[in-house]
Amino acid sequence: MVQGPVLVFAESLGQDFRKASLEAVTEGKRIAGIVNTSLVAVAIGNGIKDRTSYLGAYGADTVLVADAPELKTFHPDYYRTVGLEAVRKVNPGVILMPATSSGKDLAPRLAIHLNTVVATEATKLDVEHDRLVATRPVYAGKAFLRVTMKSSPFIATLRPNAFNAKQAPSSKTPHVEELQFNKPQSRMTVHEYHAHAGKKMDLTEANVIVSGGRGMGGPENYKILEELAETLGGVVGASRASVDAGWRPHSDQVGQTGRTVSPTLYIACGISGAIQHRVGMINSKVIVAINKDPEAPIFGFADYGIVGDVFQVVPALTNELRRYLGK
Numbered sequence: 001m002v003q004g005p006v007l008v009f010a011e012s013l014g015q016d017f018r019k020a021s022l023e024a025v026t027e028g029k030r031i032a033g034i035v036n037t038s039l040v041a042v043a044i045g046n047g048i049k050d051r052t053s054y055l056g057a058y059g060a061d062t063v064l065v066a067d068a069p070e071l072k073t074f075h076p077d078y079y080r081t082v083g084l085e086a087v088r089k090v091n092p093g094v095i096l097m098p099a100t101s102s103g104k105d106l107a108p109r110l111a112i113h114l115n116t117v118v119a120t121e122a123t124k125l126d127v128e129h130d131r132l133v134a135t136r137p138v139y140a141g142k143a144f145l146r147v148t149m150k151s152s153p154f155i156a157t158l159r160p161n162a163f164n165a166k167q168a169p170s171s172k173t174p175h176v177e178e179l180q181f182n183k184p185q186s187r188m189t190v191h192e193y194h195a196h197a198g199k200k201m202d203l204t205e206a207n208v209i210v211s212g213g214r215g216m217g218g219p220e221n222y223k224i225l226e227e228l229a230e231t232l233g234g235v236v237g238a239s240r241a242s243v244d245a246g247w248r249p250h251s252d253q254v255g256q257t258g259r260t261v262s263p264t265l266y267i268a269c270g271i272s273g274a275i276q277h278r279v280g281m282i283n284s285k286v287i288v289a290i291n292k293d294p295e296a297p298i299f300g301f302a303d304y305g306i307v308g309d310v311f312q313v314v315p316a317l318t319n320e321l322r323r324y325l326g327k
């Protein structure tokens with residue numbers, strides 16, 4: 001039985017909340033509406049106090065803020081301490097957080113202290129017979145598991161981009177409370193946080209991704225993908241084959257051992273469509289595949305397929321789009 005408020009951990013990136021956090025807050029609001037309870041968001045970070053109204057816009061009734069220099073970046077013990085303090089205060093029936101690297105670390109830490117279990121990487125939540133049911137992919141997305149938890153609180157991490165971030169129709173100013181942060185003893189020290197070099201938008205937040213695989217033939221050829229991505233206001237991604245070849249950084253990798261993305265448009269260039277790649281991009285709204293092999297598996301699940309050589313098709317597409325968009 002879902003009893004008690006829905007508690008959502010809203011992860012911040014600097015002084016902004018991550019898109020995945022806003023997706024979790026939006027979903028939390030939906031669940032809170034179904035079971036007729038309130039939504040409490042927890043904001044942990046440094047310099048985020050003034051940003052709490054943002055969470056109200058996405059439906060949080062209350063925002064608990066833990067704002068301290070030590071909380072600027074994720075620290076497993078510090079964040080767990082704040083998390084447990086929030087749980088003690090709210091006594092939630094459901095705890096949600098994005099399945100980011102921090103969320104994936106925090107959720108089981110909370111679960112073990114609360115003697116409950118976690119549904120990881122949920123792509124859908126339902127309420128059935130007053131219980132929360134999480135749908136999560138298994139076998140690299142080949143099958144889906146529906147999990148109903150018997151223990152409470154029900155904890156789930158939500159796969160980024162599987163849920164929509166939508167402002168609540170009647171946004172209100174949330175009630176804001178400060179959470180006490182008493183720095184716990186820890187055997188871990190977080191020295192520094194290194195954001196990925198360069199100013200490139202995170203793949204998981206991109207609306208358009210132009211991805212290149214082994215068919216690109218070498219790192220220098222990604223220039224044509226960068227031009228196409230730039231024309232569409234997107235970013236470049238990659239298959240594991242091209243990352244393993246050292247053509248692209250690992251942060252560009254889409255798939256089972258890379259990022260899970262769901263842009264509005266995913267253009268796969270010279271990518272065969274192996275299951276491990278597919279699982280990371282299948283939630284894209286529109287998939288376009290460019291491949292010279294008409295039998296390539298990617299044509300089995302692309303919305304639009306172009307059988308052709310990327311070195312002819314991509315520049316032609318970029319030119320046409322530039323002309324069309326007046327760029």
Ligand SMILES: Cc1cc2nc3c(=O)[nH]c(=O)nc-3n(C[C@H](O)[C@H](O)[C@H](O)COP(=O)(O)OP(=O)(O)OC[C@H]3O[C@@H](n4cnc5c(N)ncnc54)[C@H](O)[C@@H]3O)c2cc1C
Pocket residue numbers: 212213214215216238239240241242253254255256257258259269270271272273274275276277280290291292293296308309310311
């Ligand atoms: C445990 C595990 C985890 C994995 N995780 C991932 C993951 O996260 N992400 C991932 O991507 N893969 C992952 N893989 C690897 C995956 O199985 C594939 O090997 C990989 O996705 C293949 O990459 P690719 O499509 O670029 O290369 P290929 O399979 O070699 O395909 C290249 C394609 O390019 C086409 N092509 C060649 N030249 C041209 C041209 N000039 N114009 C047009 N098309 C052309 C070919 O027809 C071919 O279809 C994983 C594998 C394992 C075992």
